[in-house]
Every structure is written in C-alpha cells, then in structure tokens.
Amino acid sequence: MSGVVGARRADARGWGPLLRGLLLRLAGAVFVLWAAATLTFFGLRLIPGDPAQALLGGPGSQASAEALAQVRAENGLDQPLILQYLAQLGRLATGDLGTSYAQKNSVLSIIGSQIGGTLLLAVLALAVAWLIALGLALWATRGGRIAAAVGSGLEIVAAAVPHFWLALVLVLIFSTTLRWLPAVSTSGPAGLVLPVLTLAIPLAGFLGQVIRESVLDALAAPFTLSARARGETENGIRWRHVLRHGALPGIALSGWAFGWLISGAVVVETVFARPGLGRTLLNAVQLRDVPLVVGVVLVVALGYVLVTVLTDGASRLADPRERAA
Template sequence: MPRPPPGEAVSWIAYRFGGGLIVVWAAATIVFFAMRLIPGDPAEAILGGPGSQASDEALAHVRREYGLDDPILIQYGRQLIRLVTGELGMSYSLRESVSAVIGPLLLSTMVLALSSLLVGWLLAVFLTLYSTRGSRLSAVVGNALELTAASLPHFWLAVILIVTFSTGLGILPPVSTGTWSGLVLPTLTLGIPIAGFLAQVMRDAFLDALESPFALTSRSRGASPTRVRLVHALRHAAVPGVNLTAWAFGYLVSGAVVVETIFARPGVGRSLVKAVLDRDVPLVTGIVLVTALAYVIIMIVADGLTRVVDPRTGRRS
C-alpha cells in the first residue's frame, strides 16, 4: 500500500488543524454572546446570585473589577485573548480555577463517552453481521433492531435499564458509584442508540461490498465466505461508520447531559447545566471550549482512520 507523499500529509494536517481552530473560535463566540442573552446580571452571579442581596456599591465594584461595564466588543476581545493564552479564568460560583474544576469532570465524561462509543461499535458490528447473513428472517429482525435502537430516547432507555437491572434484578447500581459497575448502565444508555445509527449505514455498505469486484475475486481465488465477510467486506463497511464517529462523539457528549443527571454521575454535562443556571460565564465557556477541542481531536483521528481503512479517501481529499 503506497504511502502518501510527506507534502500531502502535511497539507492534510494543516487543513484539519485550521478547520479545528475555526470550530473552537465559533464555539467561543457563540457561548460568549449566548450567555449575555440570559436574563440577569453577571455581577450578581459573582456575588452569590439573586439571593445574596448585594448592595449597589458592591455590584458596581464587581463590574469594574471584572470589566463588565466595558462595551460588549471589548469584553469579547479580552475573552479571546485570555483563551488564546490558555487562561480560562475563575469560576464565579465555585471560586476555583476553571481548569482545576474541568479536569476531573472532563475525565469522567470522556470515560463515559468513549466506553459508550466502544459498546456502540461492538453492537453495530454484531447487528451488521447478523442482518447480512443471507436469510430473510435475519434481515428483518436486524433491521427492526437497528431502527428500534436508533429511535430510543436516552431518558426512556435509562429508566428501562434502571427498572430492569437495578430494581428488578438488583445486579447493577441505579446511580454512579465510582466503580465499573456504576458505569455499565450509563454506557448502555448512550451506546445502544449509537449502535442503531452505525449499524444502519454499515449494513448497506457491507451488502455493497459483498457484490463488489474485490469480493468476487476473493471468492474465485478460494477464499471462504467467512473470510470474505470478516476480512474484506467488514473492512469496507467500517468506512461510513468511521466517518460518523466524530458526529457520534458529539452526540454522546450532548447525551451525557441527560444521562449524567439521571444516574447522578459527575461530569461536564451536569456541571454545564448548573453553570448556565448560575450564569457562571467562565465555567460555561471553559466546558464548551474543552468539549469542542475534544470533538475536533476525535474528528481528526476519525478522518485519519478513514484514510488508513480506505486509502482511496486520501486520494480524493
């Protein structure tokens, strides 16, 4: 398999890196102006919220100290400069460095998202192989399972899993316990719908691959049907699934907001909701930017895997 020229690889990395910077900048811009549209006074949030009964003098002092009385564009520019230098600021509500707050929360959410992605891929491969066995029954059952899995809402699936495995069977905890057992139900809640989406696109690609010239050539050379399916067809069927991985990761992180709340699991999802309600601008900005950066990294890795699995992609891009 010929390797791409070094210049082509550098151009590809530069292009993806530039696109990632635009995504991060757009996220920073959107969250900055969106937070300003939420009713309430940020200075009041800094002093403890509406219940703090802060005096007008204290509010005025905080606005001057944090630059909240400057024009909005000046605040925006100052915010971008801080982000470029890696300074996320101090959380209004927690009185801690945003970087220190996000670190453990991001790790928890990344563990949940990546474990869910792994489970989703394993289930998708199983559904793809099952639904393409050649019998009409397996095709109908596999298609029904894919559609059902893809359409399950997170909150409904979470309740069903809790009732079944926690209340009914009593084998898994209904909330996060900090151990692997507390990770199982949240992972299944996020991973099962993703498996439905991935299996739908992989099944069509798998069937096309079975009828392609390379599969017919492999059969003529004496390759067994199992080898053709697992070695040749499945590799090509994985390409559209890999292309969807970046989207799937974003879907998982957004779904973590609901799942972490239901299972009382610490993570950026629950913290983001609370930070928005508290008008904690630095914490909201930090969570959104770190999440956007993780999405960009996953997107670049997924594109790289696509080029490895299907070298024709590199020649087309």
C-alpha cells in the same frame, strides 16, 4: 545525477500537498475553536436575567445594589459587551481559560478534575456501540429477510430513543426491578454499566444503519465475487474483506459520534449523579458562569477536532484507496 535531482524535486512536490493539508487542518481547528467560544459567549448573554445576580445566588438572594455593583466590577460585567468579548478572546489566545465566577477557582483545574470521568464514559460507550452495531449489521445481512427486517427495526428504534427516557427505563429494569445494578453511578465497574448503555444504545442504532448498508454494498462488489471464485469461505469473505469495507462509514461517523456522546453525557451524568464535564457544564450554564462554560465548550471542541483527525487516519489505514491517494 539527473535521476537524483528528479527524485528530490518529486519529494519536494510531495511535501507541498502535505504541508497545505496540515495548514488547512490547523486553520480549520482554529476556526472551530473561535466559533465555539463566540457562539457560547453570546448565547449565554441571551439567557434572561442579570449575570451578577446569578452569581450571588439568583433572584431569591435579594442582593443589594452595592453587592451587585461590586460583583459586576470584579468580573468585568460593567464593561460594554464587545469589550467583555474581546477580553475573553485575548485571554483564550494566551491559553488562559480564566477563573470560574461561581467556584472562584481556575477553569483549567476544574476541567482537569472532571474530564477523566467523561472521557472514560465516552470511550466505553463508543466501544460498546461499535460491538452492538457490528453484531446487528452482520446478523441482519446474513440471517435472511426476517433478520434484516428485525435488525433494521431495532436500529431505527435505538437511534430514536432519547437518552433521558432510556436511562429511566434501564434504571427501572436493572435497578428497581431486578436489583442487579446501582441506580446511582458508583466508583466501581458496576456503576458504569447503565450510564455506558444509555449512551451506547442510541449511537449503535446510527452506526448499525450505515454499517449494514455498506456491508450489503460490499457483498455485491466485484472483489467479493472474485474472493468467492478463488474458493474463499463465506466467513473468510466477511471477516477479511466485507467487514473492513463495511466499517469505513462507521469510522468516519465516529468523529461526529464523539461530540454527540459528550452532549449526551450532560443528561446521563445528571440522571446517574455521576461527576464529569456534563454536570459541570449544566451547573455552569444555570449559574451563567461564562468562563467555565466557554472553557468546557472549547475543550470539547478541541477533543472533537482531535478525534476527527484520528478517525481520518483510521480510515486511511483501513482503506487502501485512500492510502494510495
């Protein structure tokens, strides 16, 4: 009887840290969303110019004072800034992202129509970046000093390449010179190749550096020596033991990489004329469309939080030490 009671108490004590962890994650997610909405709202207000004039087409529209006053009243821009901010937070708290100033449509519907293309681009770019990074890391750690030096140099160069410059180079090579791929993104698979490579190559440089260092540490670890003593082949050591250990920093970095890919999509979707959240966000910022900008930023922030949770779970699955903890 006492054993059963003790087991129940142990289970109760085990649920305590789990609930505390879930509450901390929930509080962290709420804080991230609040900070993203707040910084975006006030950041847009720092852009020079009148938001009402931007909604009417900019300074070149020559809008009358009556038209400007009407636009301010319709969109609440005639209220003090703090009241506009509180009203925005109140709507967001109820799940209402508002209506786009410029498009006169629901922000949620606009985001829903654009998010699929950006997510597809980001997921494909992340997968390609992982393939490139793993290939470089394994080749650099097995090919000797020359391969290590070349692989390290390629990783540094790839990580330092700006998306805009890389996109232009890829278009010049594969579209203008070789004529293999379209310069403008199309609906078919061929239209995804250049945008995905533009996002994947710089990310592969970052991932390759951390994975290569972790692989080198794993090759010198005691569990590798034990595997060799048991007669394990080099290929078996690398694929069964070293690769899993070496991938852990890359998995942890993938949560950050998601937000980085979404920010890079602003440039990539603009260069390749590809519809998505990136171009939508850029156009909304230019028009000072506060509800749409805040809505896109919140969706990206929420996606970042979810991906961080998923990468944390993947790290626990890949690392027995974290599962035991």
